Amino acid sequence: MHYYLVSPTRIVRSDADSFTYSSEDRLPTGTIVAIEIGKINAVGIVLQEVRKPDFEVKPISKIIEDYPLPIELVQTASWMSKYYATHQATVWQTILPSGLSKKRRPINPTASVNSTENRIKNVFTDEQKVALKTIDGLNYGTILLHGVTGSGKTLVYIEAVKRALEEERSSIILVPEIALTSQLVAEFSAHLPNVIVTHSKQTEAQRHAVWKRIIGSNDPVVIIGPRSALFAPVQQLGLVVIDECHEPSFKQEQSPRYSALRVASILTNQHRGKLILGSATPAVADYYIAKKSNTPIATMKKPARPNTIRPHITLIDMTKRNNFTQHHFLSDTLIESLSKTLSKNKQALIFHNRRGTAATTLCENCGWQAGCPRCFVPLTLHADHHKLSCHICNFSTKVPTSCPECKNANIIHKGIGTKRIENELQRLFPNKKIARFDRDTDAKSTVDERYDELKNGEIDIIIGTQVIAKGLDLPHLRMVGVVQADAGLALPDYSSAERTFQLLAQVIGRVGRSSVSTEVVVQSYQPNHPSITNGLSQDYSEFYDRTIGQRQKTNFPPFAYLLKLTCIYKTEAAAIKNSKKLADLLKAKSNNIEILGPTPAFYERLRDTYRWQIVIKSPRRQELLDLLEFLPSTHWQYELDPVSLL
Ligand SMILES: Nc1ncnc2c1ncn2[C@@H]1O[C@H](COP(=O)(O)OP(=O)(O)OP(=O)(O)O)[C@@H](O)[C@H]1O
């Protein structure tokens, strides 16, 4: 008889994450088994063999999956549980597909894309060659690929994947959002057979089938998918690529609140594989850490295509109203550039990072403003549905025809959203095909679904939020317009300036990628803000130098680790009282930390609750982990390494 520590995929006890079971068979680490906990049937993962215990144990009921999870993935899972102070079962739920023990009819895993095109032979640019040499030169570990927009990072990834395949090793490519999978899959399939795609639109059964195909594969595989694709159970992982690694979507917002960059670095180290972090605008904290830890940085400064012409860029000061004679938020310059592009039957992209029609709705007579009754934030107008809705909790209500306070009929809507831009442009250019992409876009009209129309130039004007800012390589695109570049700067967050810079540099990088001439018009109320001027010139190094100096002065990442604690109560008084109490306790417990707050959270009222927050900084992460034991078990949420303090 053998005895094993088995870790269940559901929380049995908050203070224990594995239990002993017996088995007649020898079971390797990572075997997925069925176990009984009390009277409940559960799924568990075999961690290791142990000596016969003094107490009675139950037998393992059965083996669920023929192949065990790769031991490297099991080790990474246990690291995640400790590093993010999250119960092991919660980590398993994140890593494993749901419904593992369900019997399923065999289905054809449709996810793989097999292209019949002739495989293209690559001719690399000099900078691509140097980058590949850096990657080859590394035994295992992380490489930062800092390549400007259009420098040809994709081809570097593809070549690195090919080299891994030659060594019989698998690769995982992570994309920041589903919108970019079509393009990447098309490019990869032109060079490689059998690319496997995973995404959240697949059904549970489809995902399970893809997962089974991967875990049972003797041959190396190539997988493209979002953050969660990192947990595909590949046996010989040679390479992980994180494309657009600066994107916030690589941090999961629910528990375990993990960073895919951090987890990928642990996972590839376990596998003795390589991790490529690719971006034109890496997070300043990541860049600083890479330099400090001697991580190789491959820099590509030039566009990959020959004879590329930089776009002609115009910056419009929105406070100078003489440029707004035709429209109140679209400048004459922007409208003229757009008309010129469209008259040549070329494509234009208009970027604005606010969705909806208008940000505020108010009464001109008494000043009443429509707000969410549960969150106390202004309601956004969605004119197409004749609704006002809360972008935090989704509360929605009809648009009032008169003021609920003074009964006056002068209700006005202020602020610009993508739906409003869409309406205005359709009015100005009635014969042009316009497509809007943001979180209100329905599932059939996403960038991914309409990728062919975008690529072929059938869509004349592309309007959208951050989904259209990065990664897209569209051959017919000739013009980029930014409606209000400073829109994100007002957010009281340590990373607002960085996010504004990244978005601007990325969206401008959608043009200037080939030998045709292109135009960019950027409008802003703060044309001299450094995030805007550096974004405009795509000057990463100047932005980096200034920002890293500010972070050091104000003691923010990478110079301190952060822990965000949020206290949630039904009444404001309770939220204030309890957050003060905890702040005092923490101050008494540790003297190596800096405590900010308690303050009302940015979203102070959320879904009928009051939220106060404490942000704790420390030069040592362990210090922050140690504080978690003082956190009351209810009414508090915590997040380590938050990317945003909002
Ligand atoms: N060696 C090469 N020779 C010619 N063209 C190339 C070469 N490498 C890449 N390209 C082309 O250059 C364009 C830009 O490449 P790619 O999309 O990979 O850029 P990127 O670095 O990923 O940019 P972004 O950061 O904007 O996503 C593509 O159209 C690609 O086909």
Ligand SMILES: [Zn+2]
């Ligand atoms: Zn709300």
